[in-house]
Amino acid sequence: MEGHNTTAELLRRQITATEEELKRLKAQLAFLESEKAKSSRAGPEQDGPVTQRRWPLSEEEYKRYGRQMIVPNVGIQGQLRLKAASILIVGAGGLGCPASVYLAGAGVGIIGIVDGDVVETSNLHRQILHNTSKVGMKKVDSAISNLKALNPNIKYNAHTEHLTPQNVAEIVSQYDLVLDCTDHPTSRYLISDTCVLLQKPLVSASALRTDGQLIVLNTPPLPPGNENGGPCYRCVFPKPPPAESVVSCGDGGILGPVVGVMGVLQALEAVNACSATAELTLEKLAAMDYAFFCGVAAPVKVLASEERIEAREYEELRKQRGKEHLLLDVREKVQFDICSIEGSINVPFSTLQGNRGDVEIEHPSWLPETLPSEAPIYVVCRLGNDSQVITRKLKESGIDKKGTRYIGDIKGGFKAWKEQVDSSWPEY
Structure with a gap:
């Protein structure tokens, strides 16, 4: 009892x-x-x-x-x-x-x-x-x-x-x-x-x-x-x-x-x-953008002016019907999950930098099979630094089809996107 x-x-x-x-x-x-x-x-x-x-x-x-x-x-x-x-x-x-x-x-x-x-x-x-x-x-x-x-x-x-x-x-x-x-x-x-x-x-x-x-x-x-x-x-x-x-x-x-x-x-x-799962692992460590995390945001100059496009110009291009293209967002996934442009694909900077075999071919696994060979590729990141590095890397790999496909980055990244296009874009 x-x-x-x-x-x-x-x-x-x-x-x-x-x-x-x-x-x-x-x-x-x-x-x-x-x-x-x-x-x-x-x-x-x-x-x-x-x-x-x-x-x-x-x-x-x-x-x-x-x-x-x-x-x-x-x-x-x-x-x-x-x-x-x-x-x-x-x-x-x-x-x-x-x-x-x-x-x-x-x-x-x-x-x-x-x-x-x-x-x-x-x-x-x-x-x-x-x-x-x-x-x-x-x-x-x-x-x-x-x-x-x-x-x-x-x-x-x-x-x-x-x-x-x-x-x-x-x-x-x-x-x-x-x-x-x-x-x-x-x-x-x-x-x-x-x-x-x-x-x-x-x-x-x-x-x-x-x-x-x-x-x-x-x-x-x-x-x-x-x-x-x-x-x-x-x-x-x-x-x-x-x-x-x-x-x-x-x-x-x-x-x-x-x-x-x-x-x-x-x-x-x-x-x-x-x-719940807020812990840093060795796998996550390899993918972390320490320069960004530590607030080091000095602008880099890798591309010529004709290889870059203003955020407002890209927005006008998006509004035009028939202008097929690819927007490549190279921020780490944790940032992509915070906010992203509809239709963009996320391939993190750390992945593109670390996986040479998947970049240095004309048609890497992340590139949609249905994308026409002449369709341009635009690269975007948070501040317009990583996007320049990746744009240069894609061109060197031959994805630009010897210059017949335009590959360029969005100048100033999402900081410029907020200033020029969408004022509600989260500033984080």
Whole structure:
């Protein structure tokens, strides 16, 4: 009978957690639909030749998050997942401050912060969201005021109290993921137990003196008792340490950069959780455009002026019926997925540069069999640099049929396309 009661209790908890998860998903869906409705009601933009809004993020969001969206396996889908995600940060101190800064910068849709303390002068050497003028202010309010200045597009939830067994379930159930940024075993067990019962993944860190620890718990977050679920804090530390052995930062000391690094690592783990597959592999490494990723965008001059075409000229050509041609987009696929011109084909620069055998033939595999031999080929990239290199390479390979087929690039790439043709084109 006792076993049946235990199973029934587990089922009741799972039902409660599932109902909470359903409520959260419905809230996220409502938020995304309202954002879509706002975009459709916003009307046409005033600047530029084309004003239609058809991209899933706002123009400002493409600019703000562009450098992380071009990271392999993040892309537009990873950014949308971040925007739809909600993260709870427990503790607005040395760990919580840097973690929340980078999560806000990354564009997490909802960030909740829990802390019942006020800012003290002794906090300031490591708790980077607070300053001297905020001494005596609630830590949560101080942190959120600075986070709003960093990224006003995010919803911030202030929980200006400490977590207790009485309020923890209500607060934690509102979020997808939890960061334990506290500094005592009592809170760590409480937070971990709650995350297990509510099936929430947990990222926990700690720091003391010059040492730090990081652990990701309850991943995957399966129902309590399911052996396929990730370990919890009790699995790693079945018994709490003796009370007399627990040393706090106030007693043992802490270097600010140490706790800062641990908080940043928590943010990194949280982003990987929200982006699902946001990780760099050796295969992706080989395909990454490091010059672009690092912001090196100095113009190159490989082609003569007659080998290049203005973006507005290409748009006029597209409008003419019977002008059969091929538009070759040589950006990496993660960028092509963010935005592309209808009818273009994507052959990444890294592929064309690295696969000599498929380029240095008159009819490579990416060239459509149905394309007439005299049909021109136009090459486009983000800024008009890579497109010049590839245009030259295609000509040297003989694809231009000894000059009878025109091959040229779009001058200035998609930067020029936005300026000359389509003002709604995302600038990332």
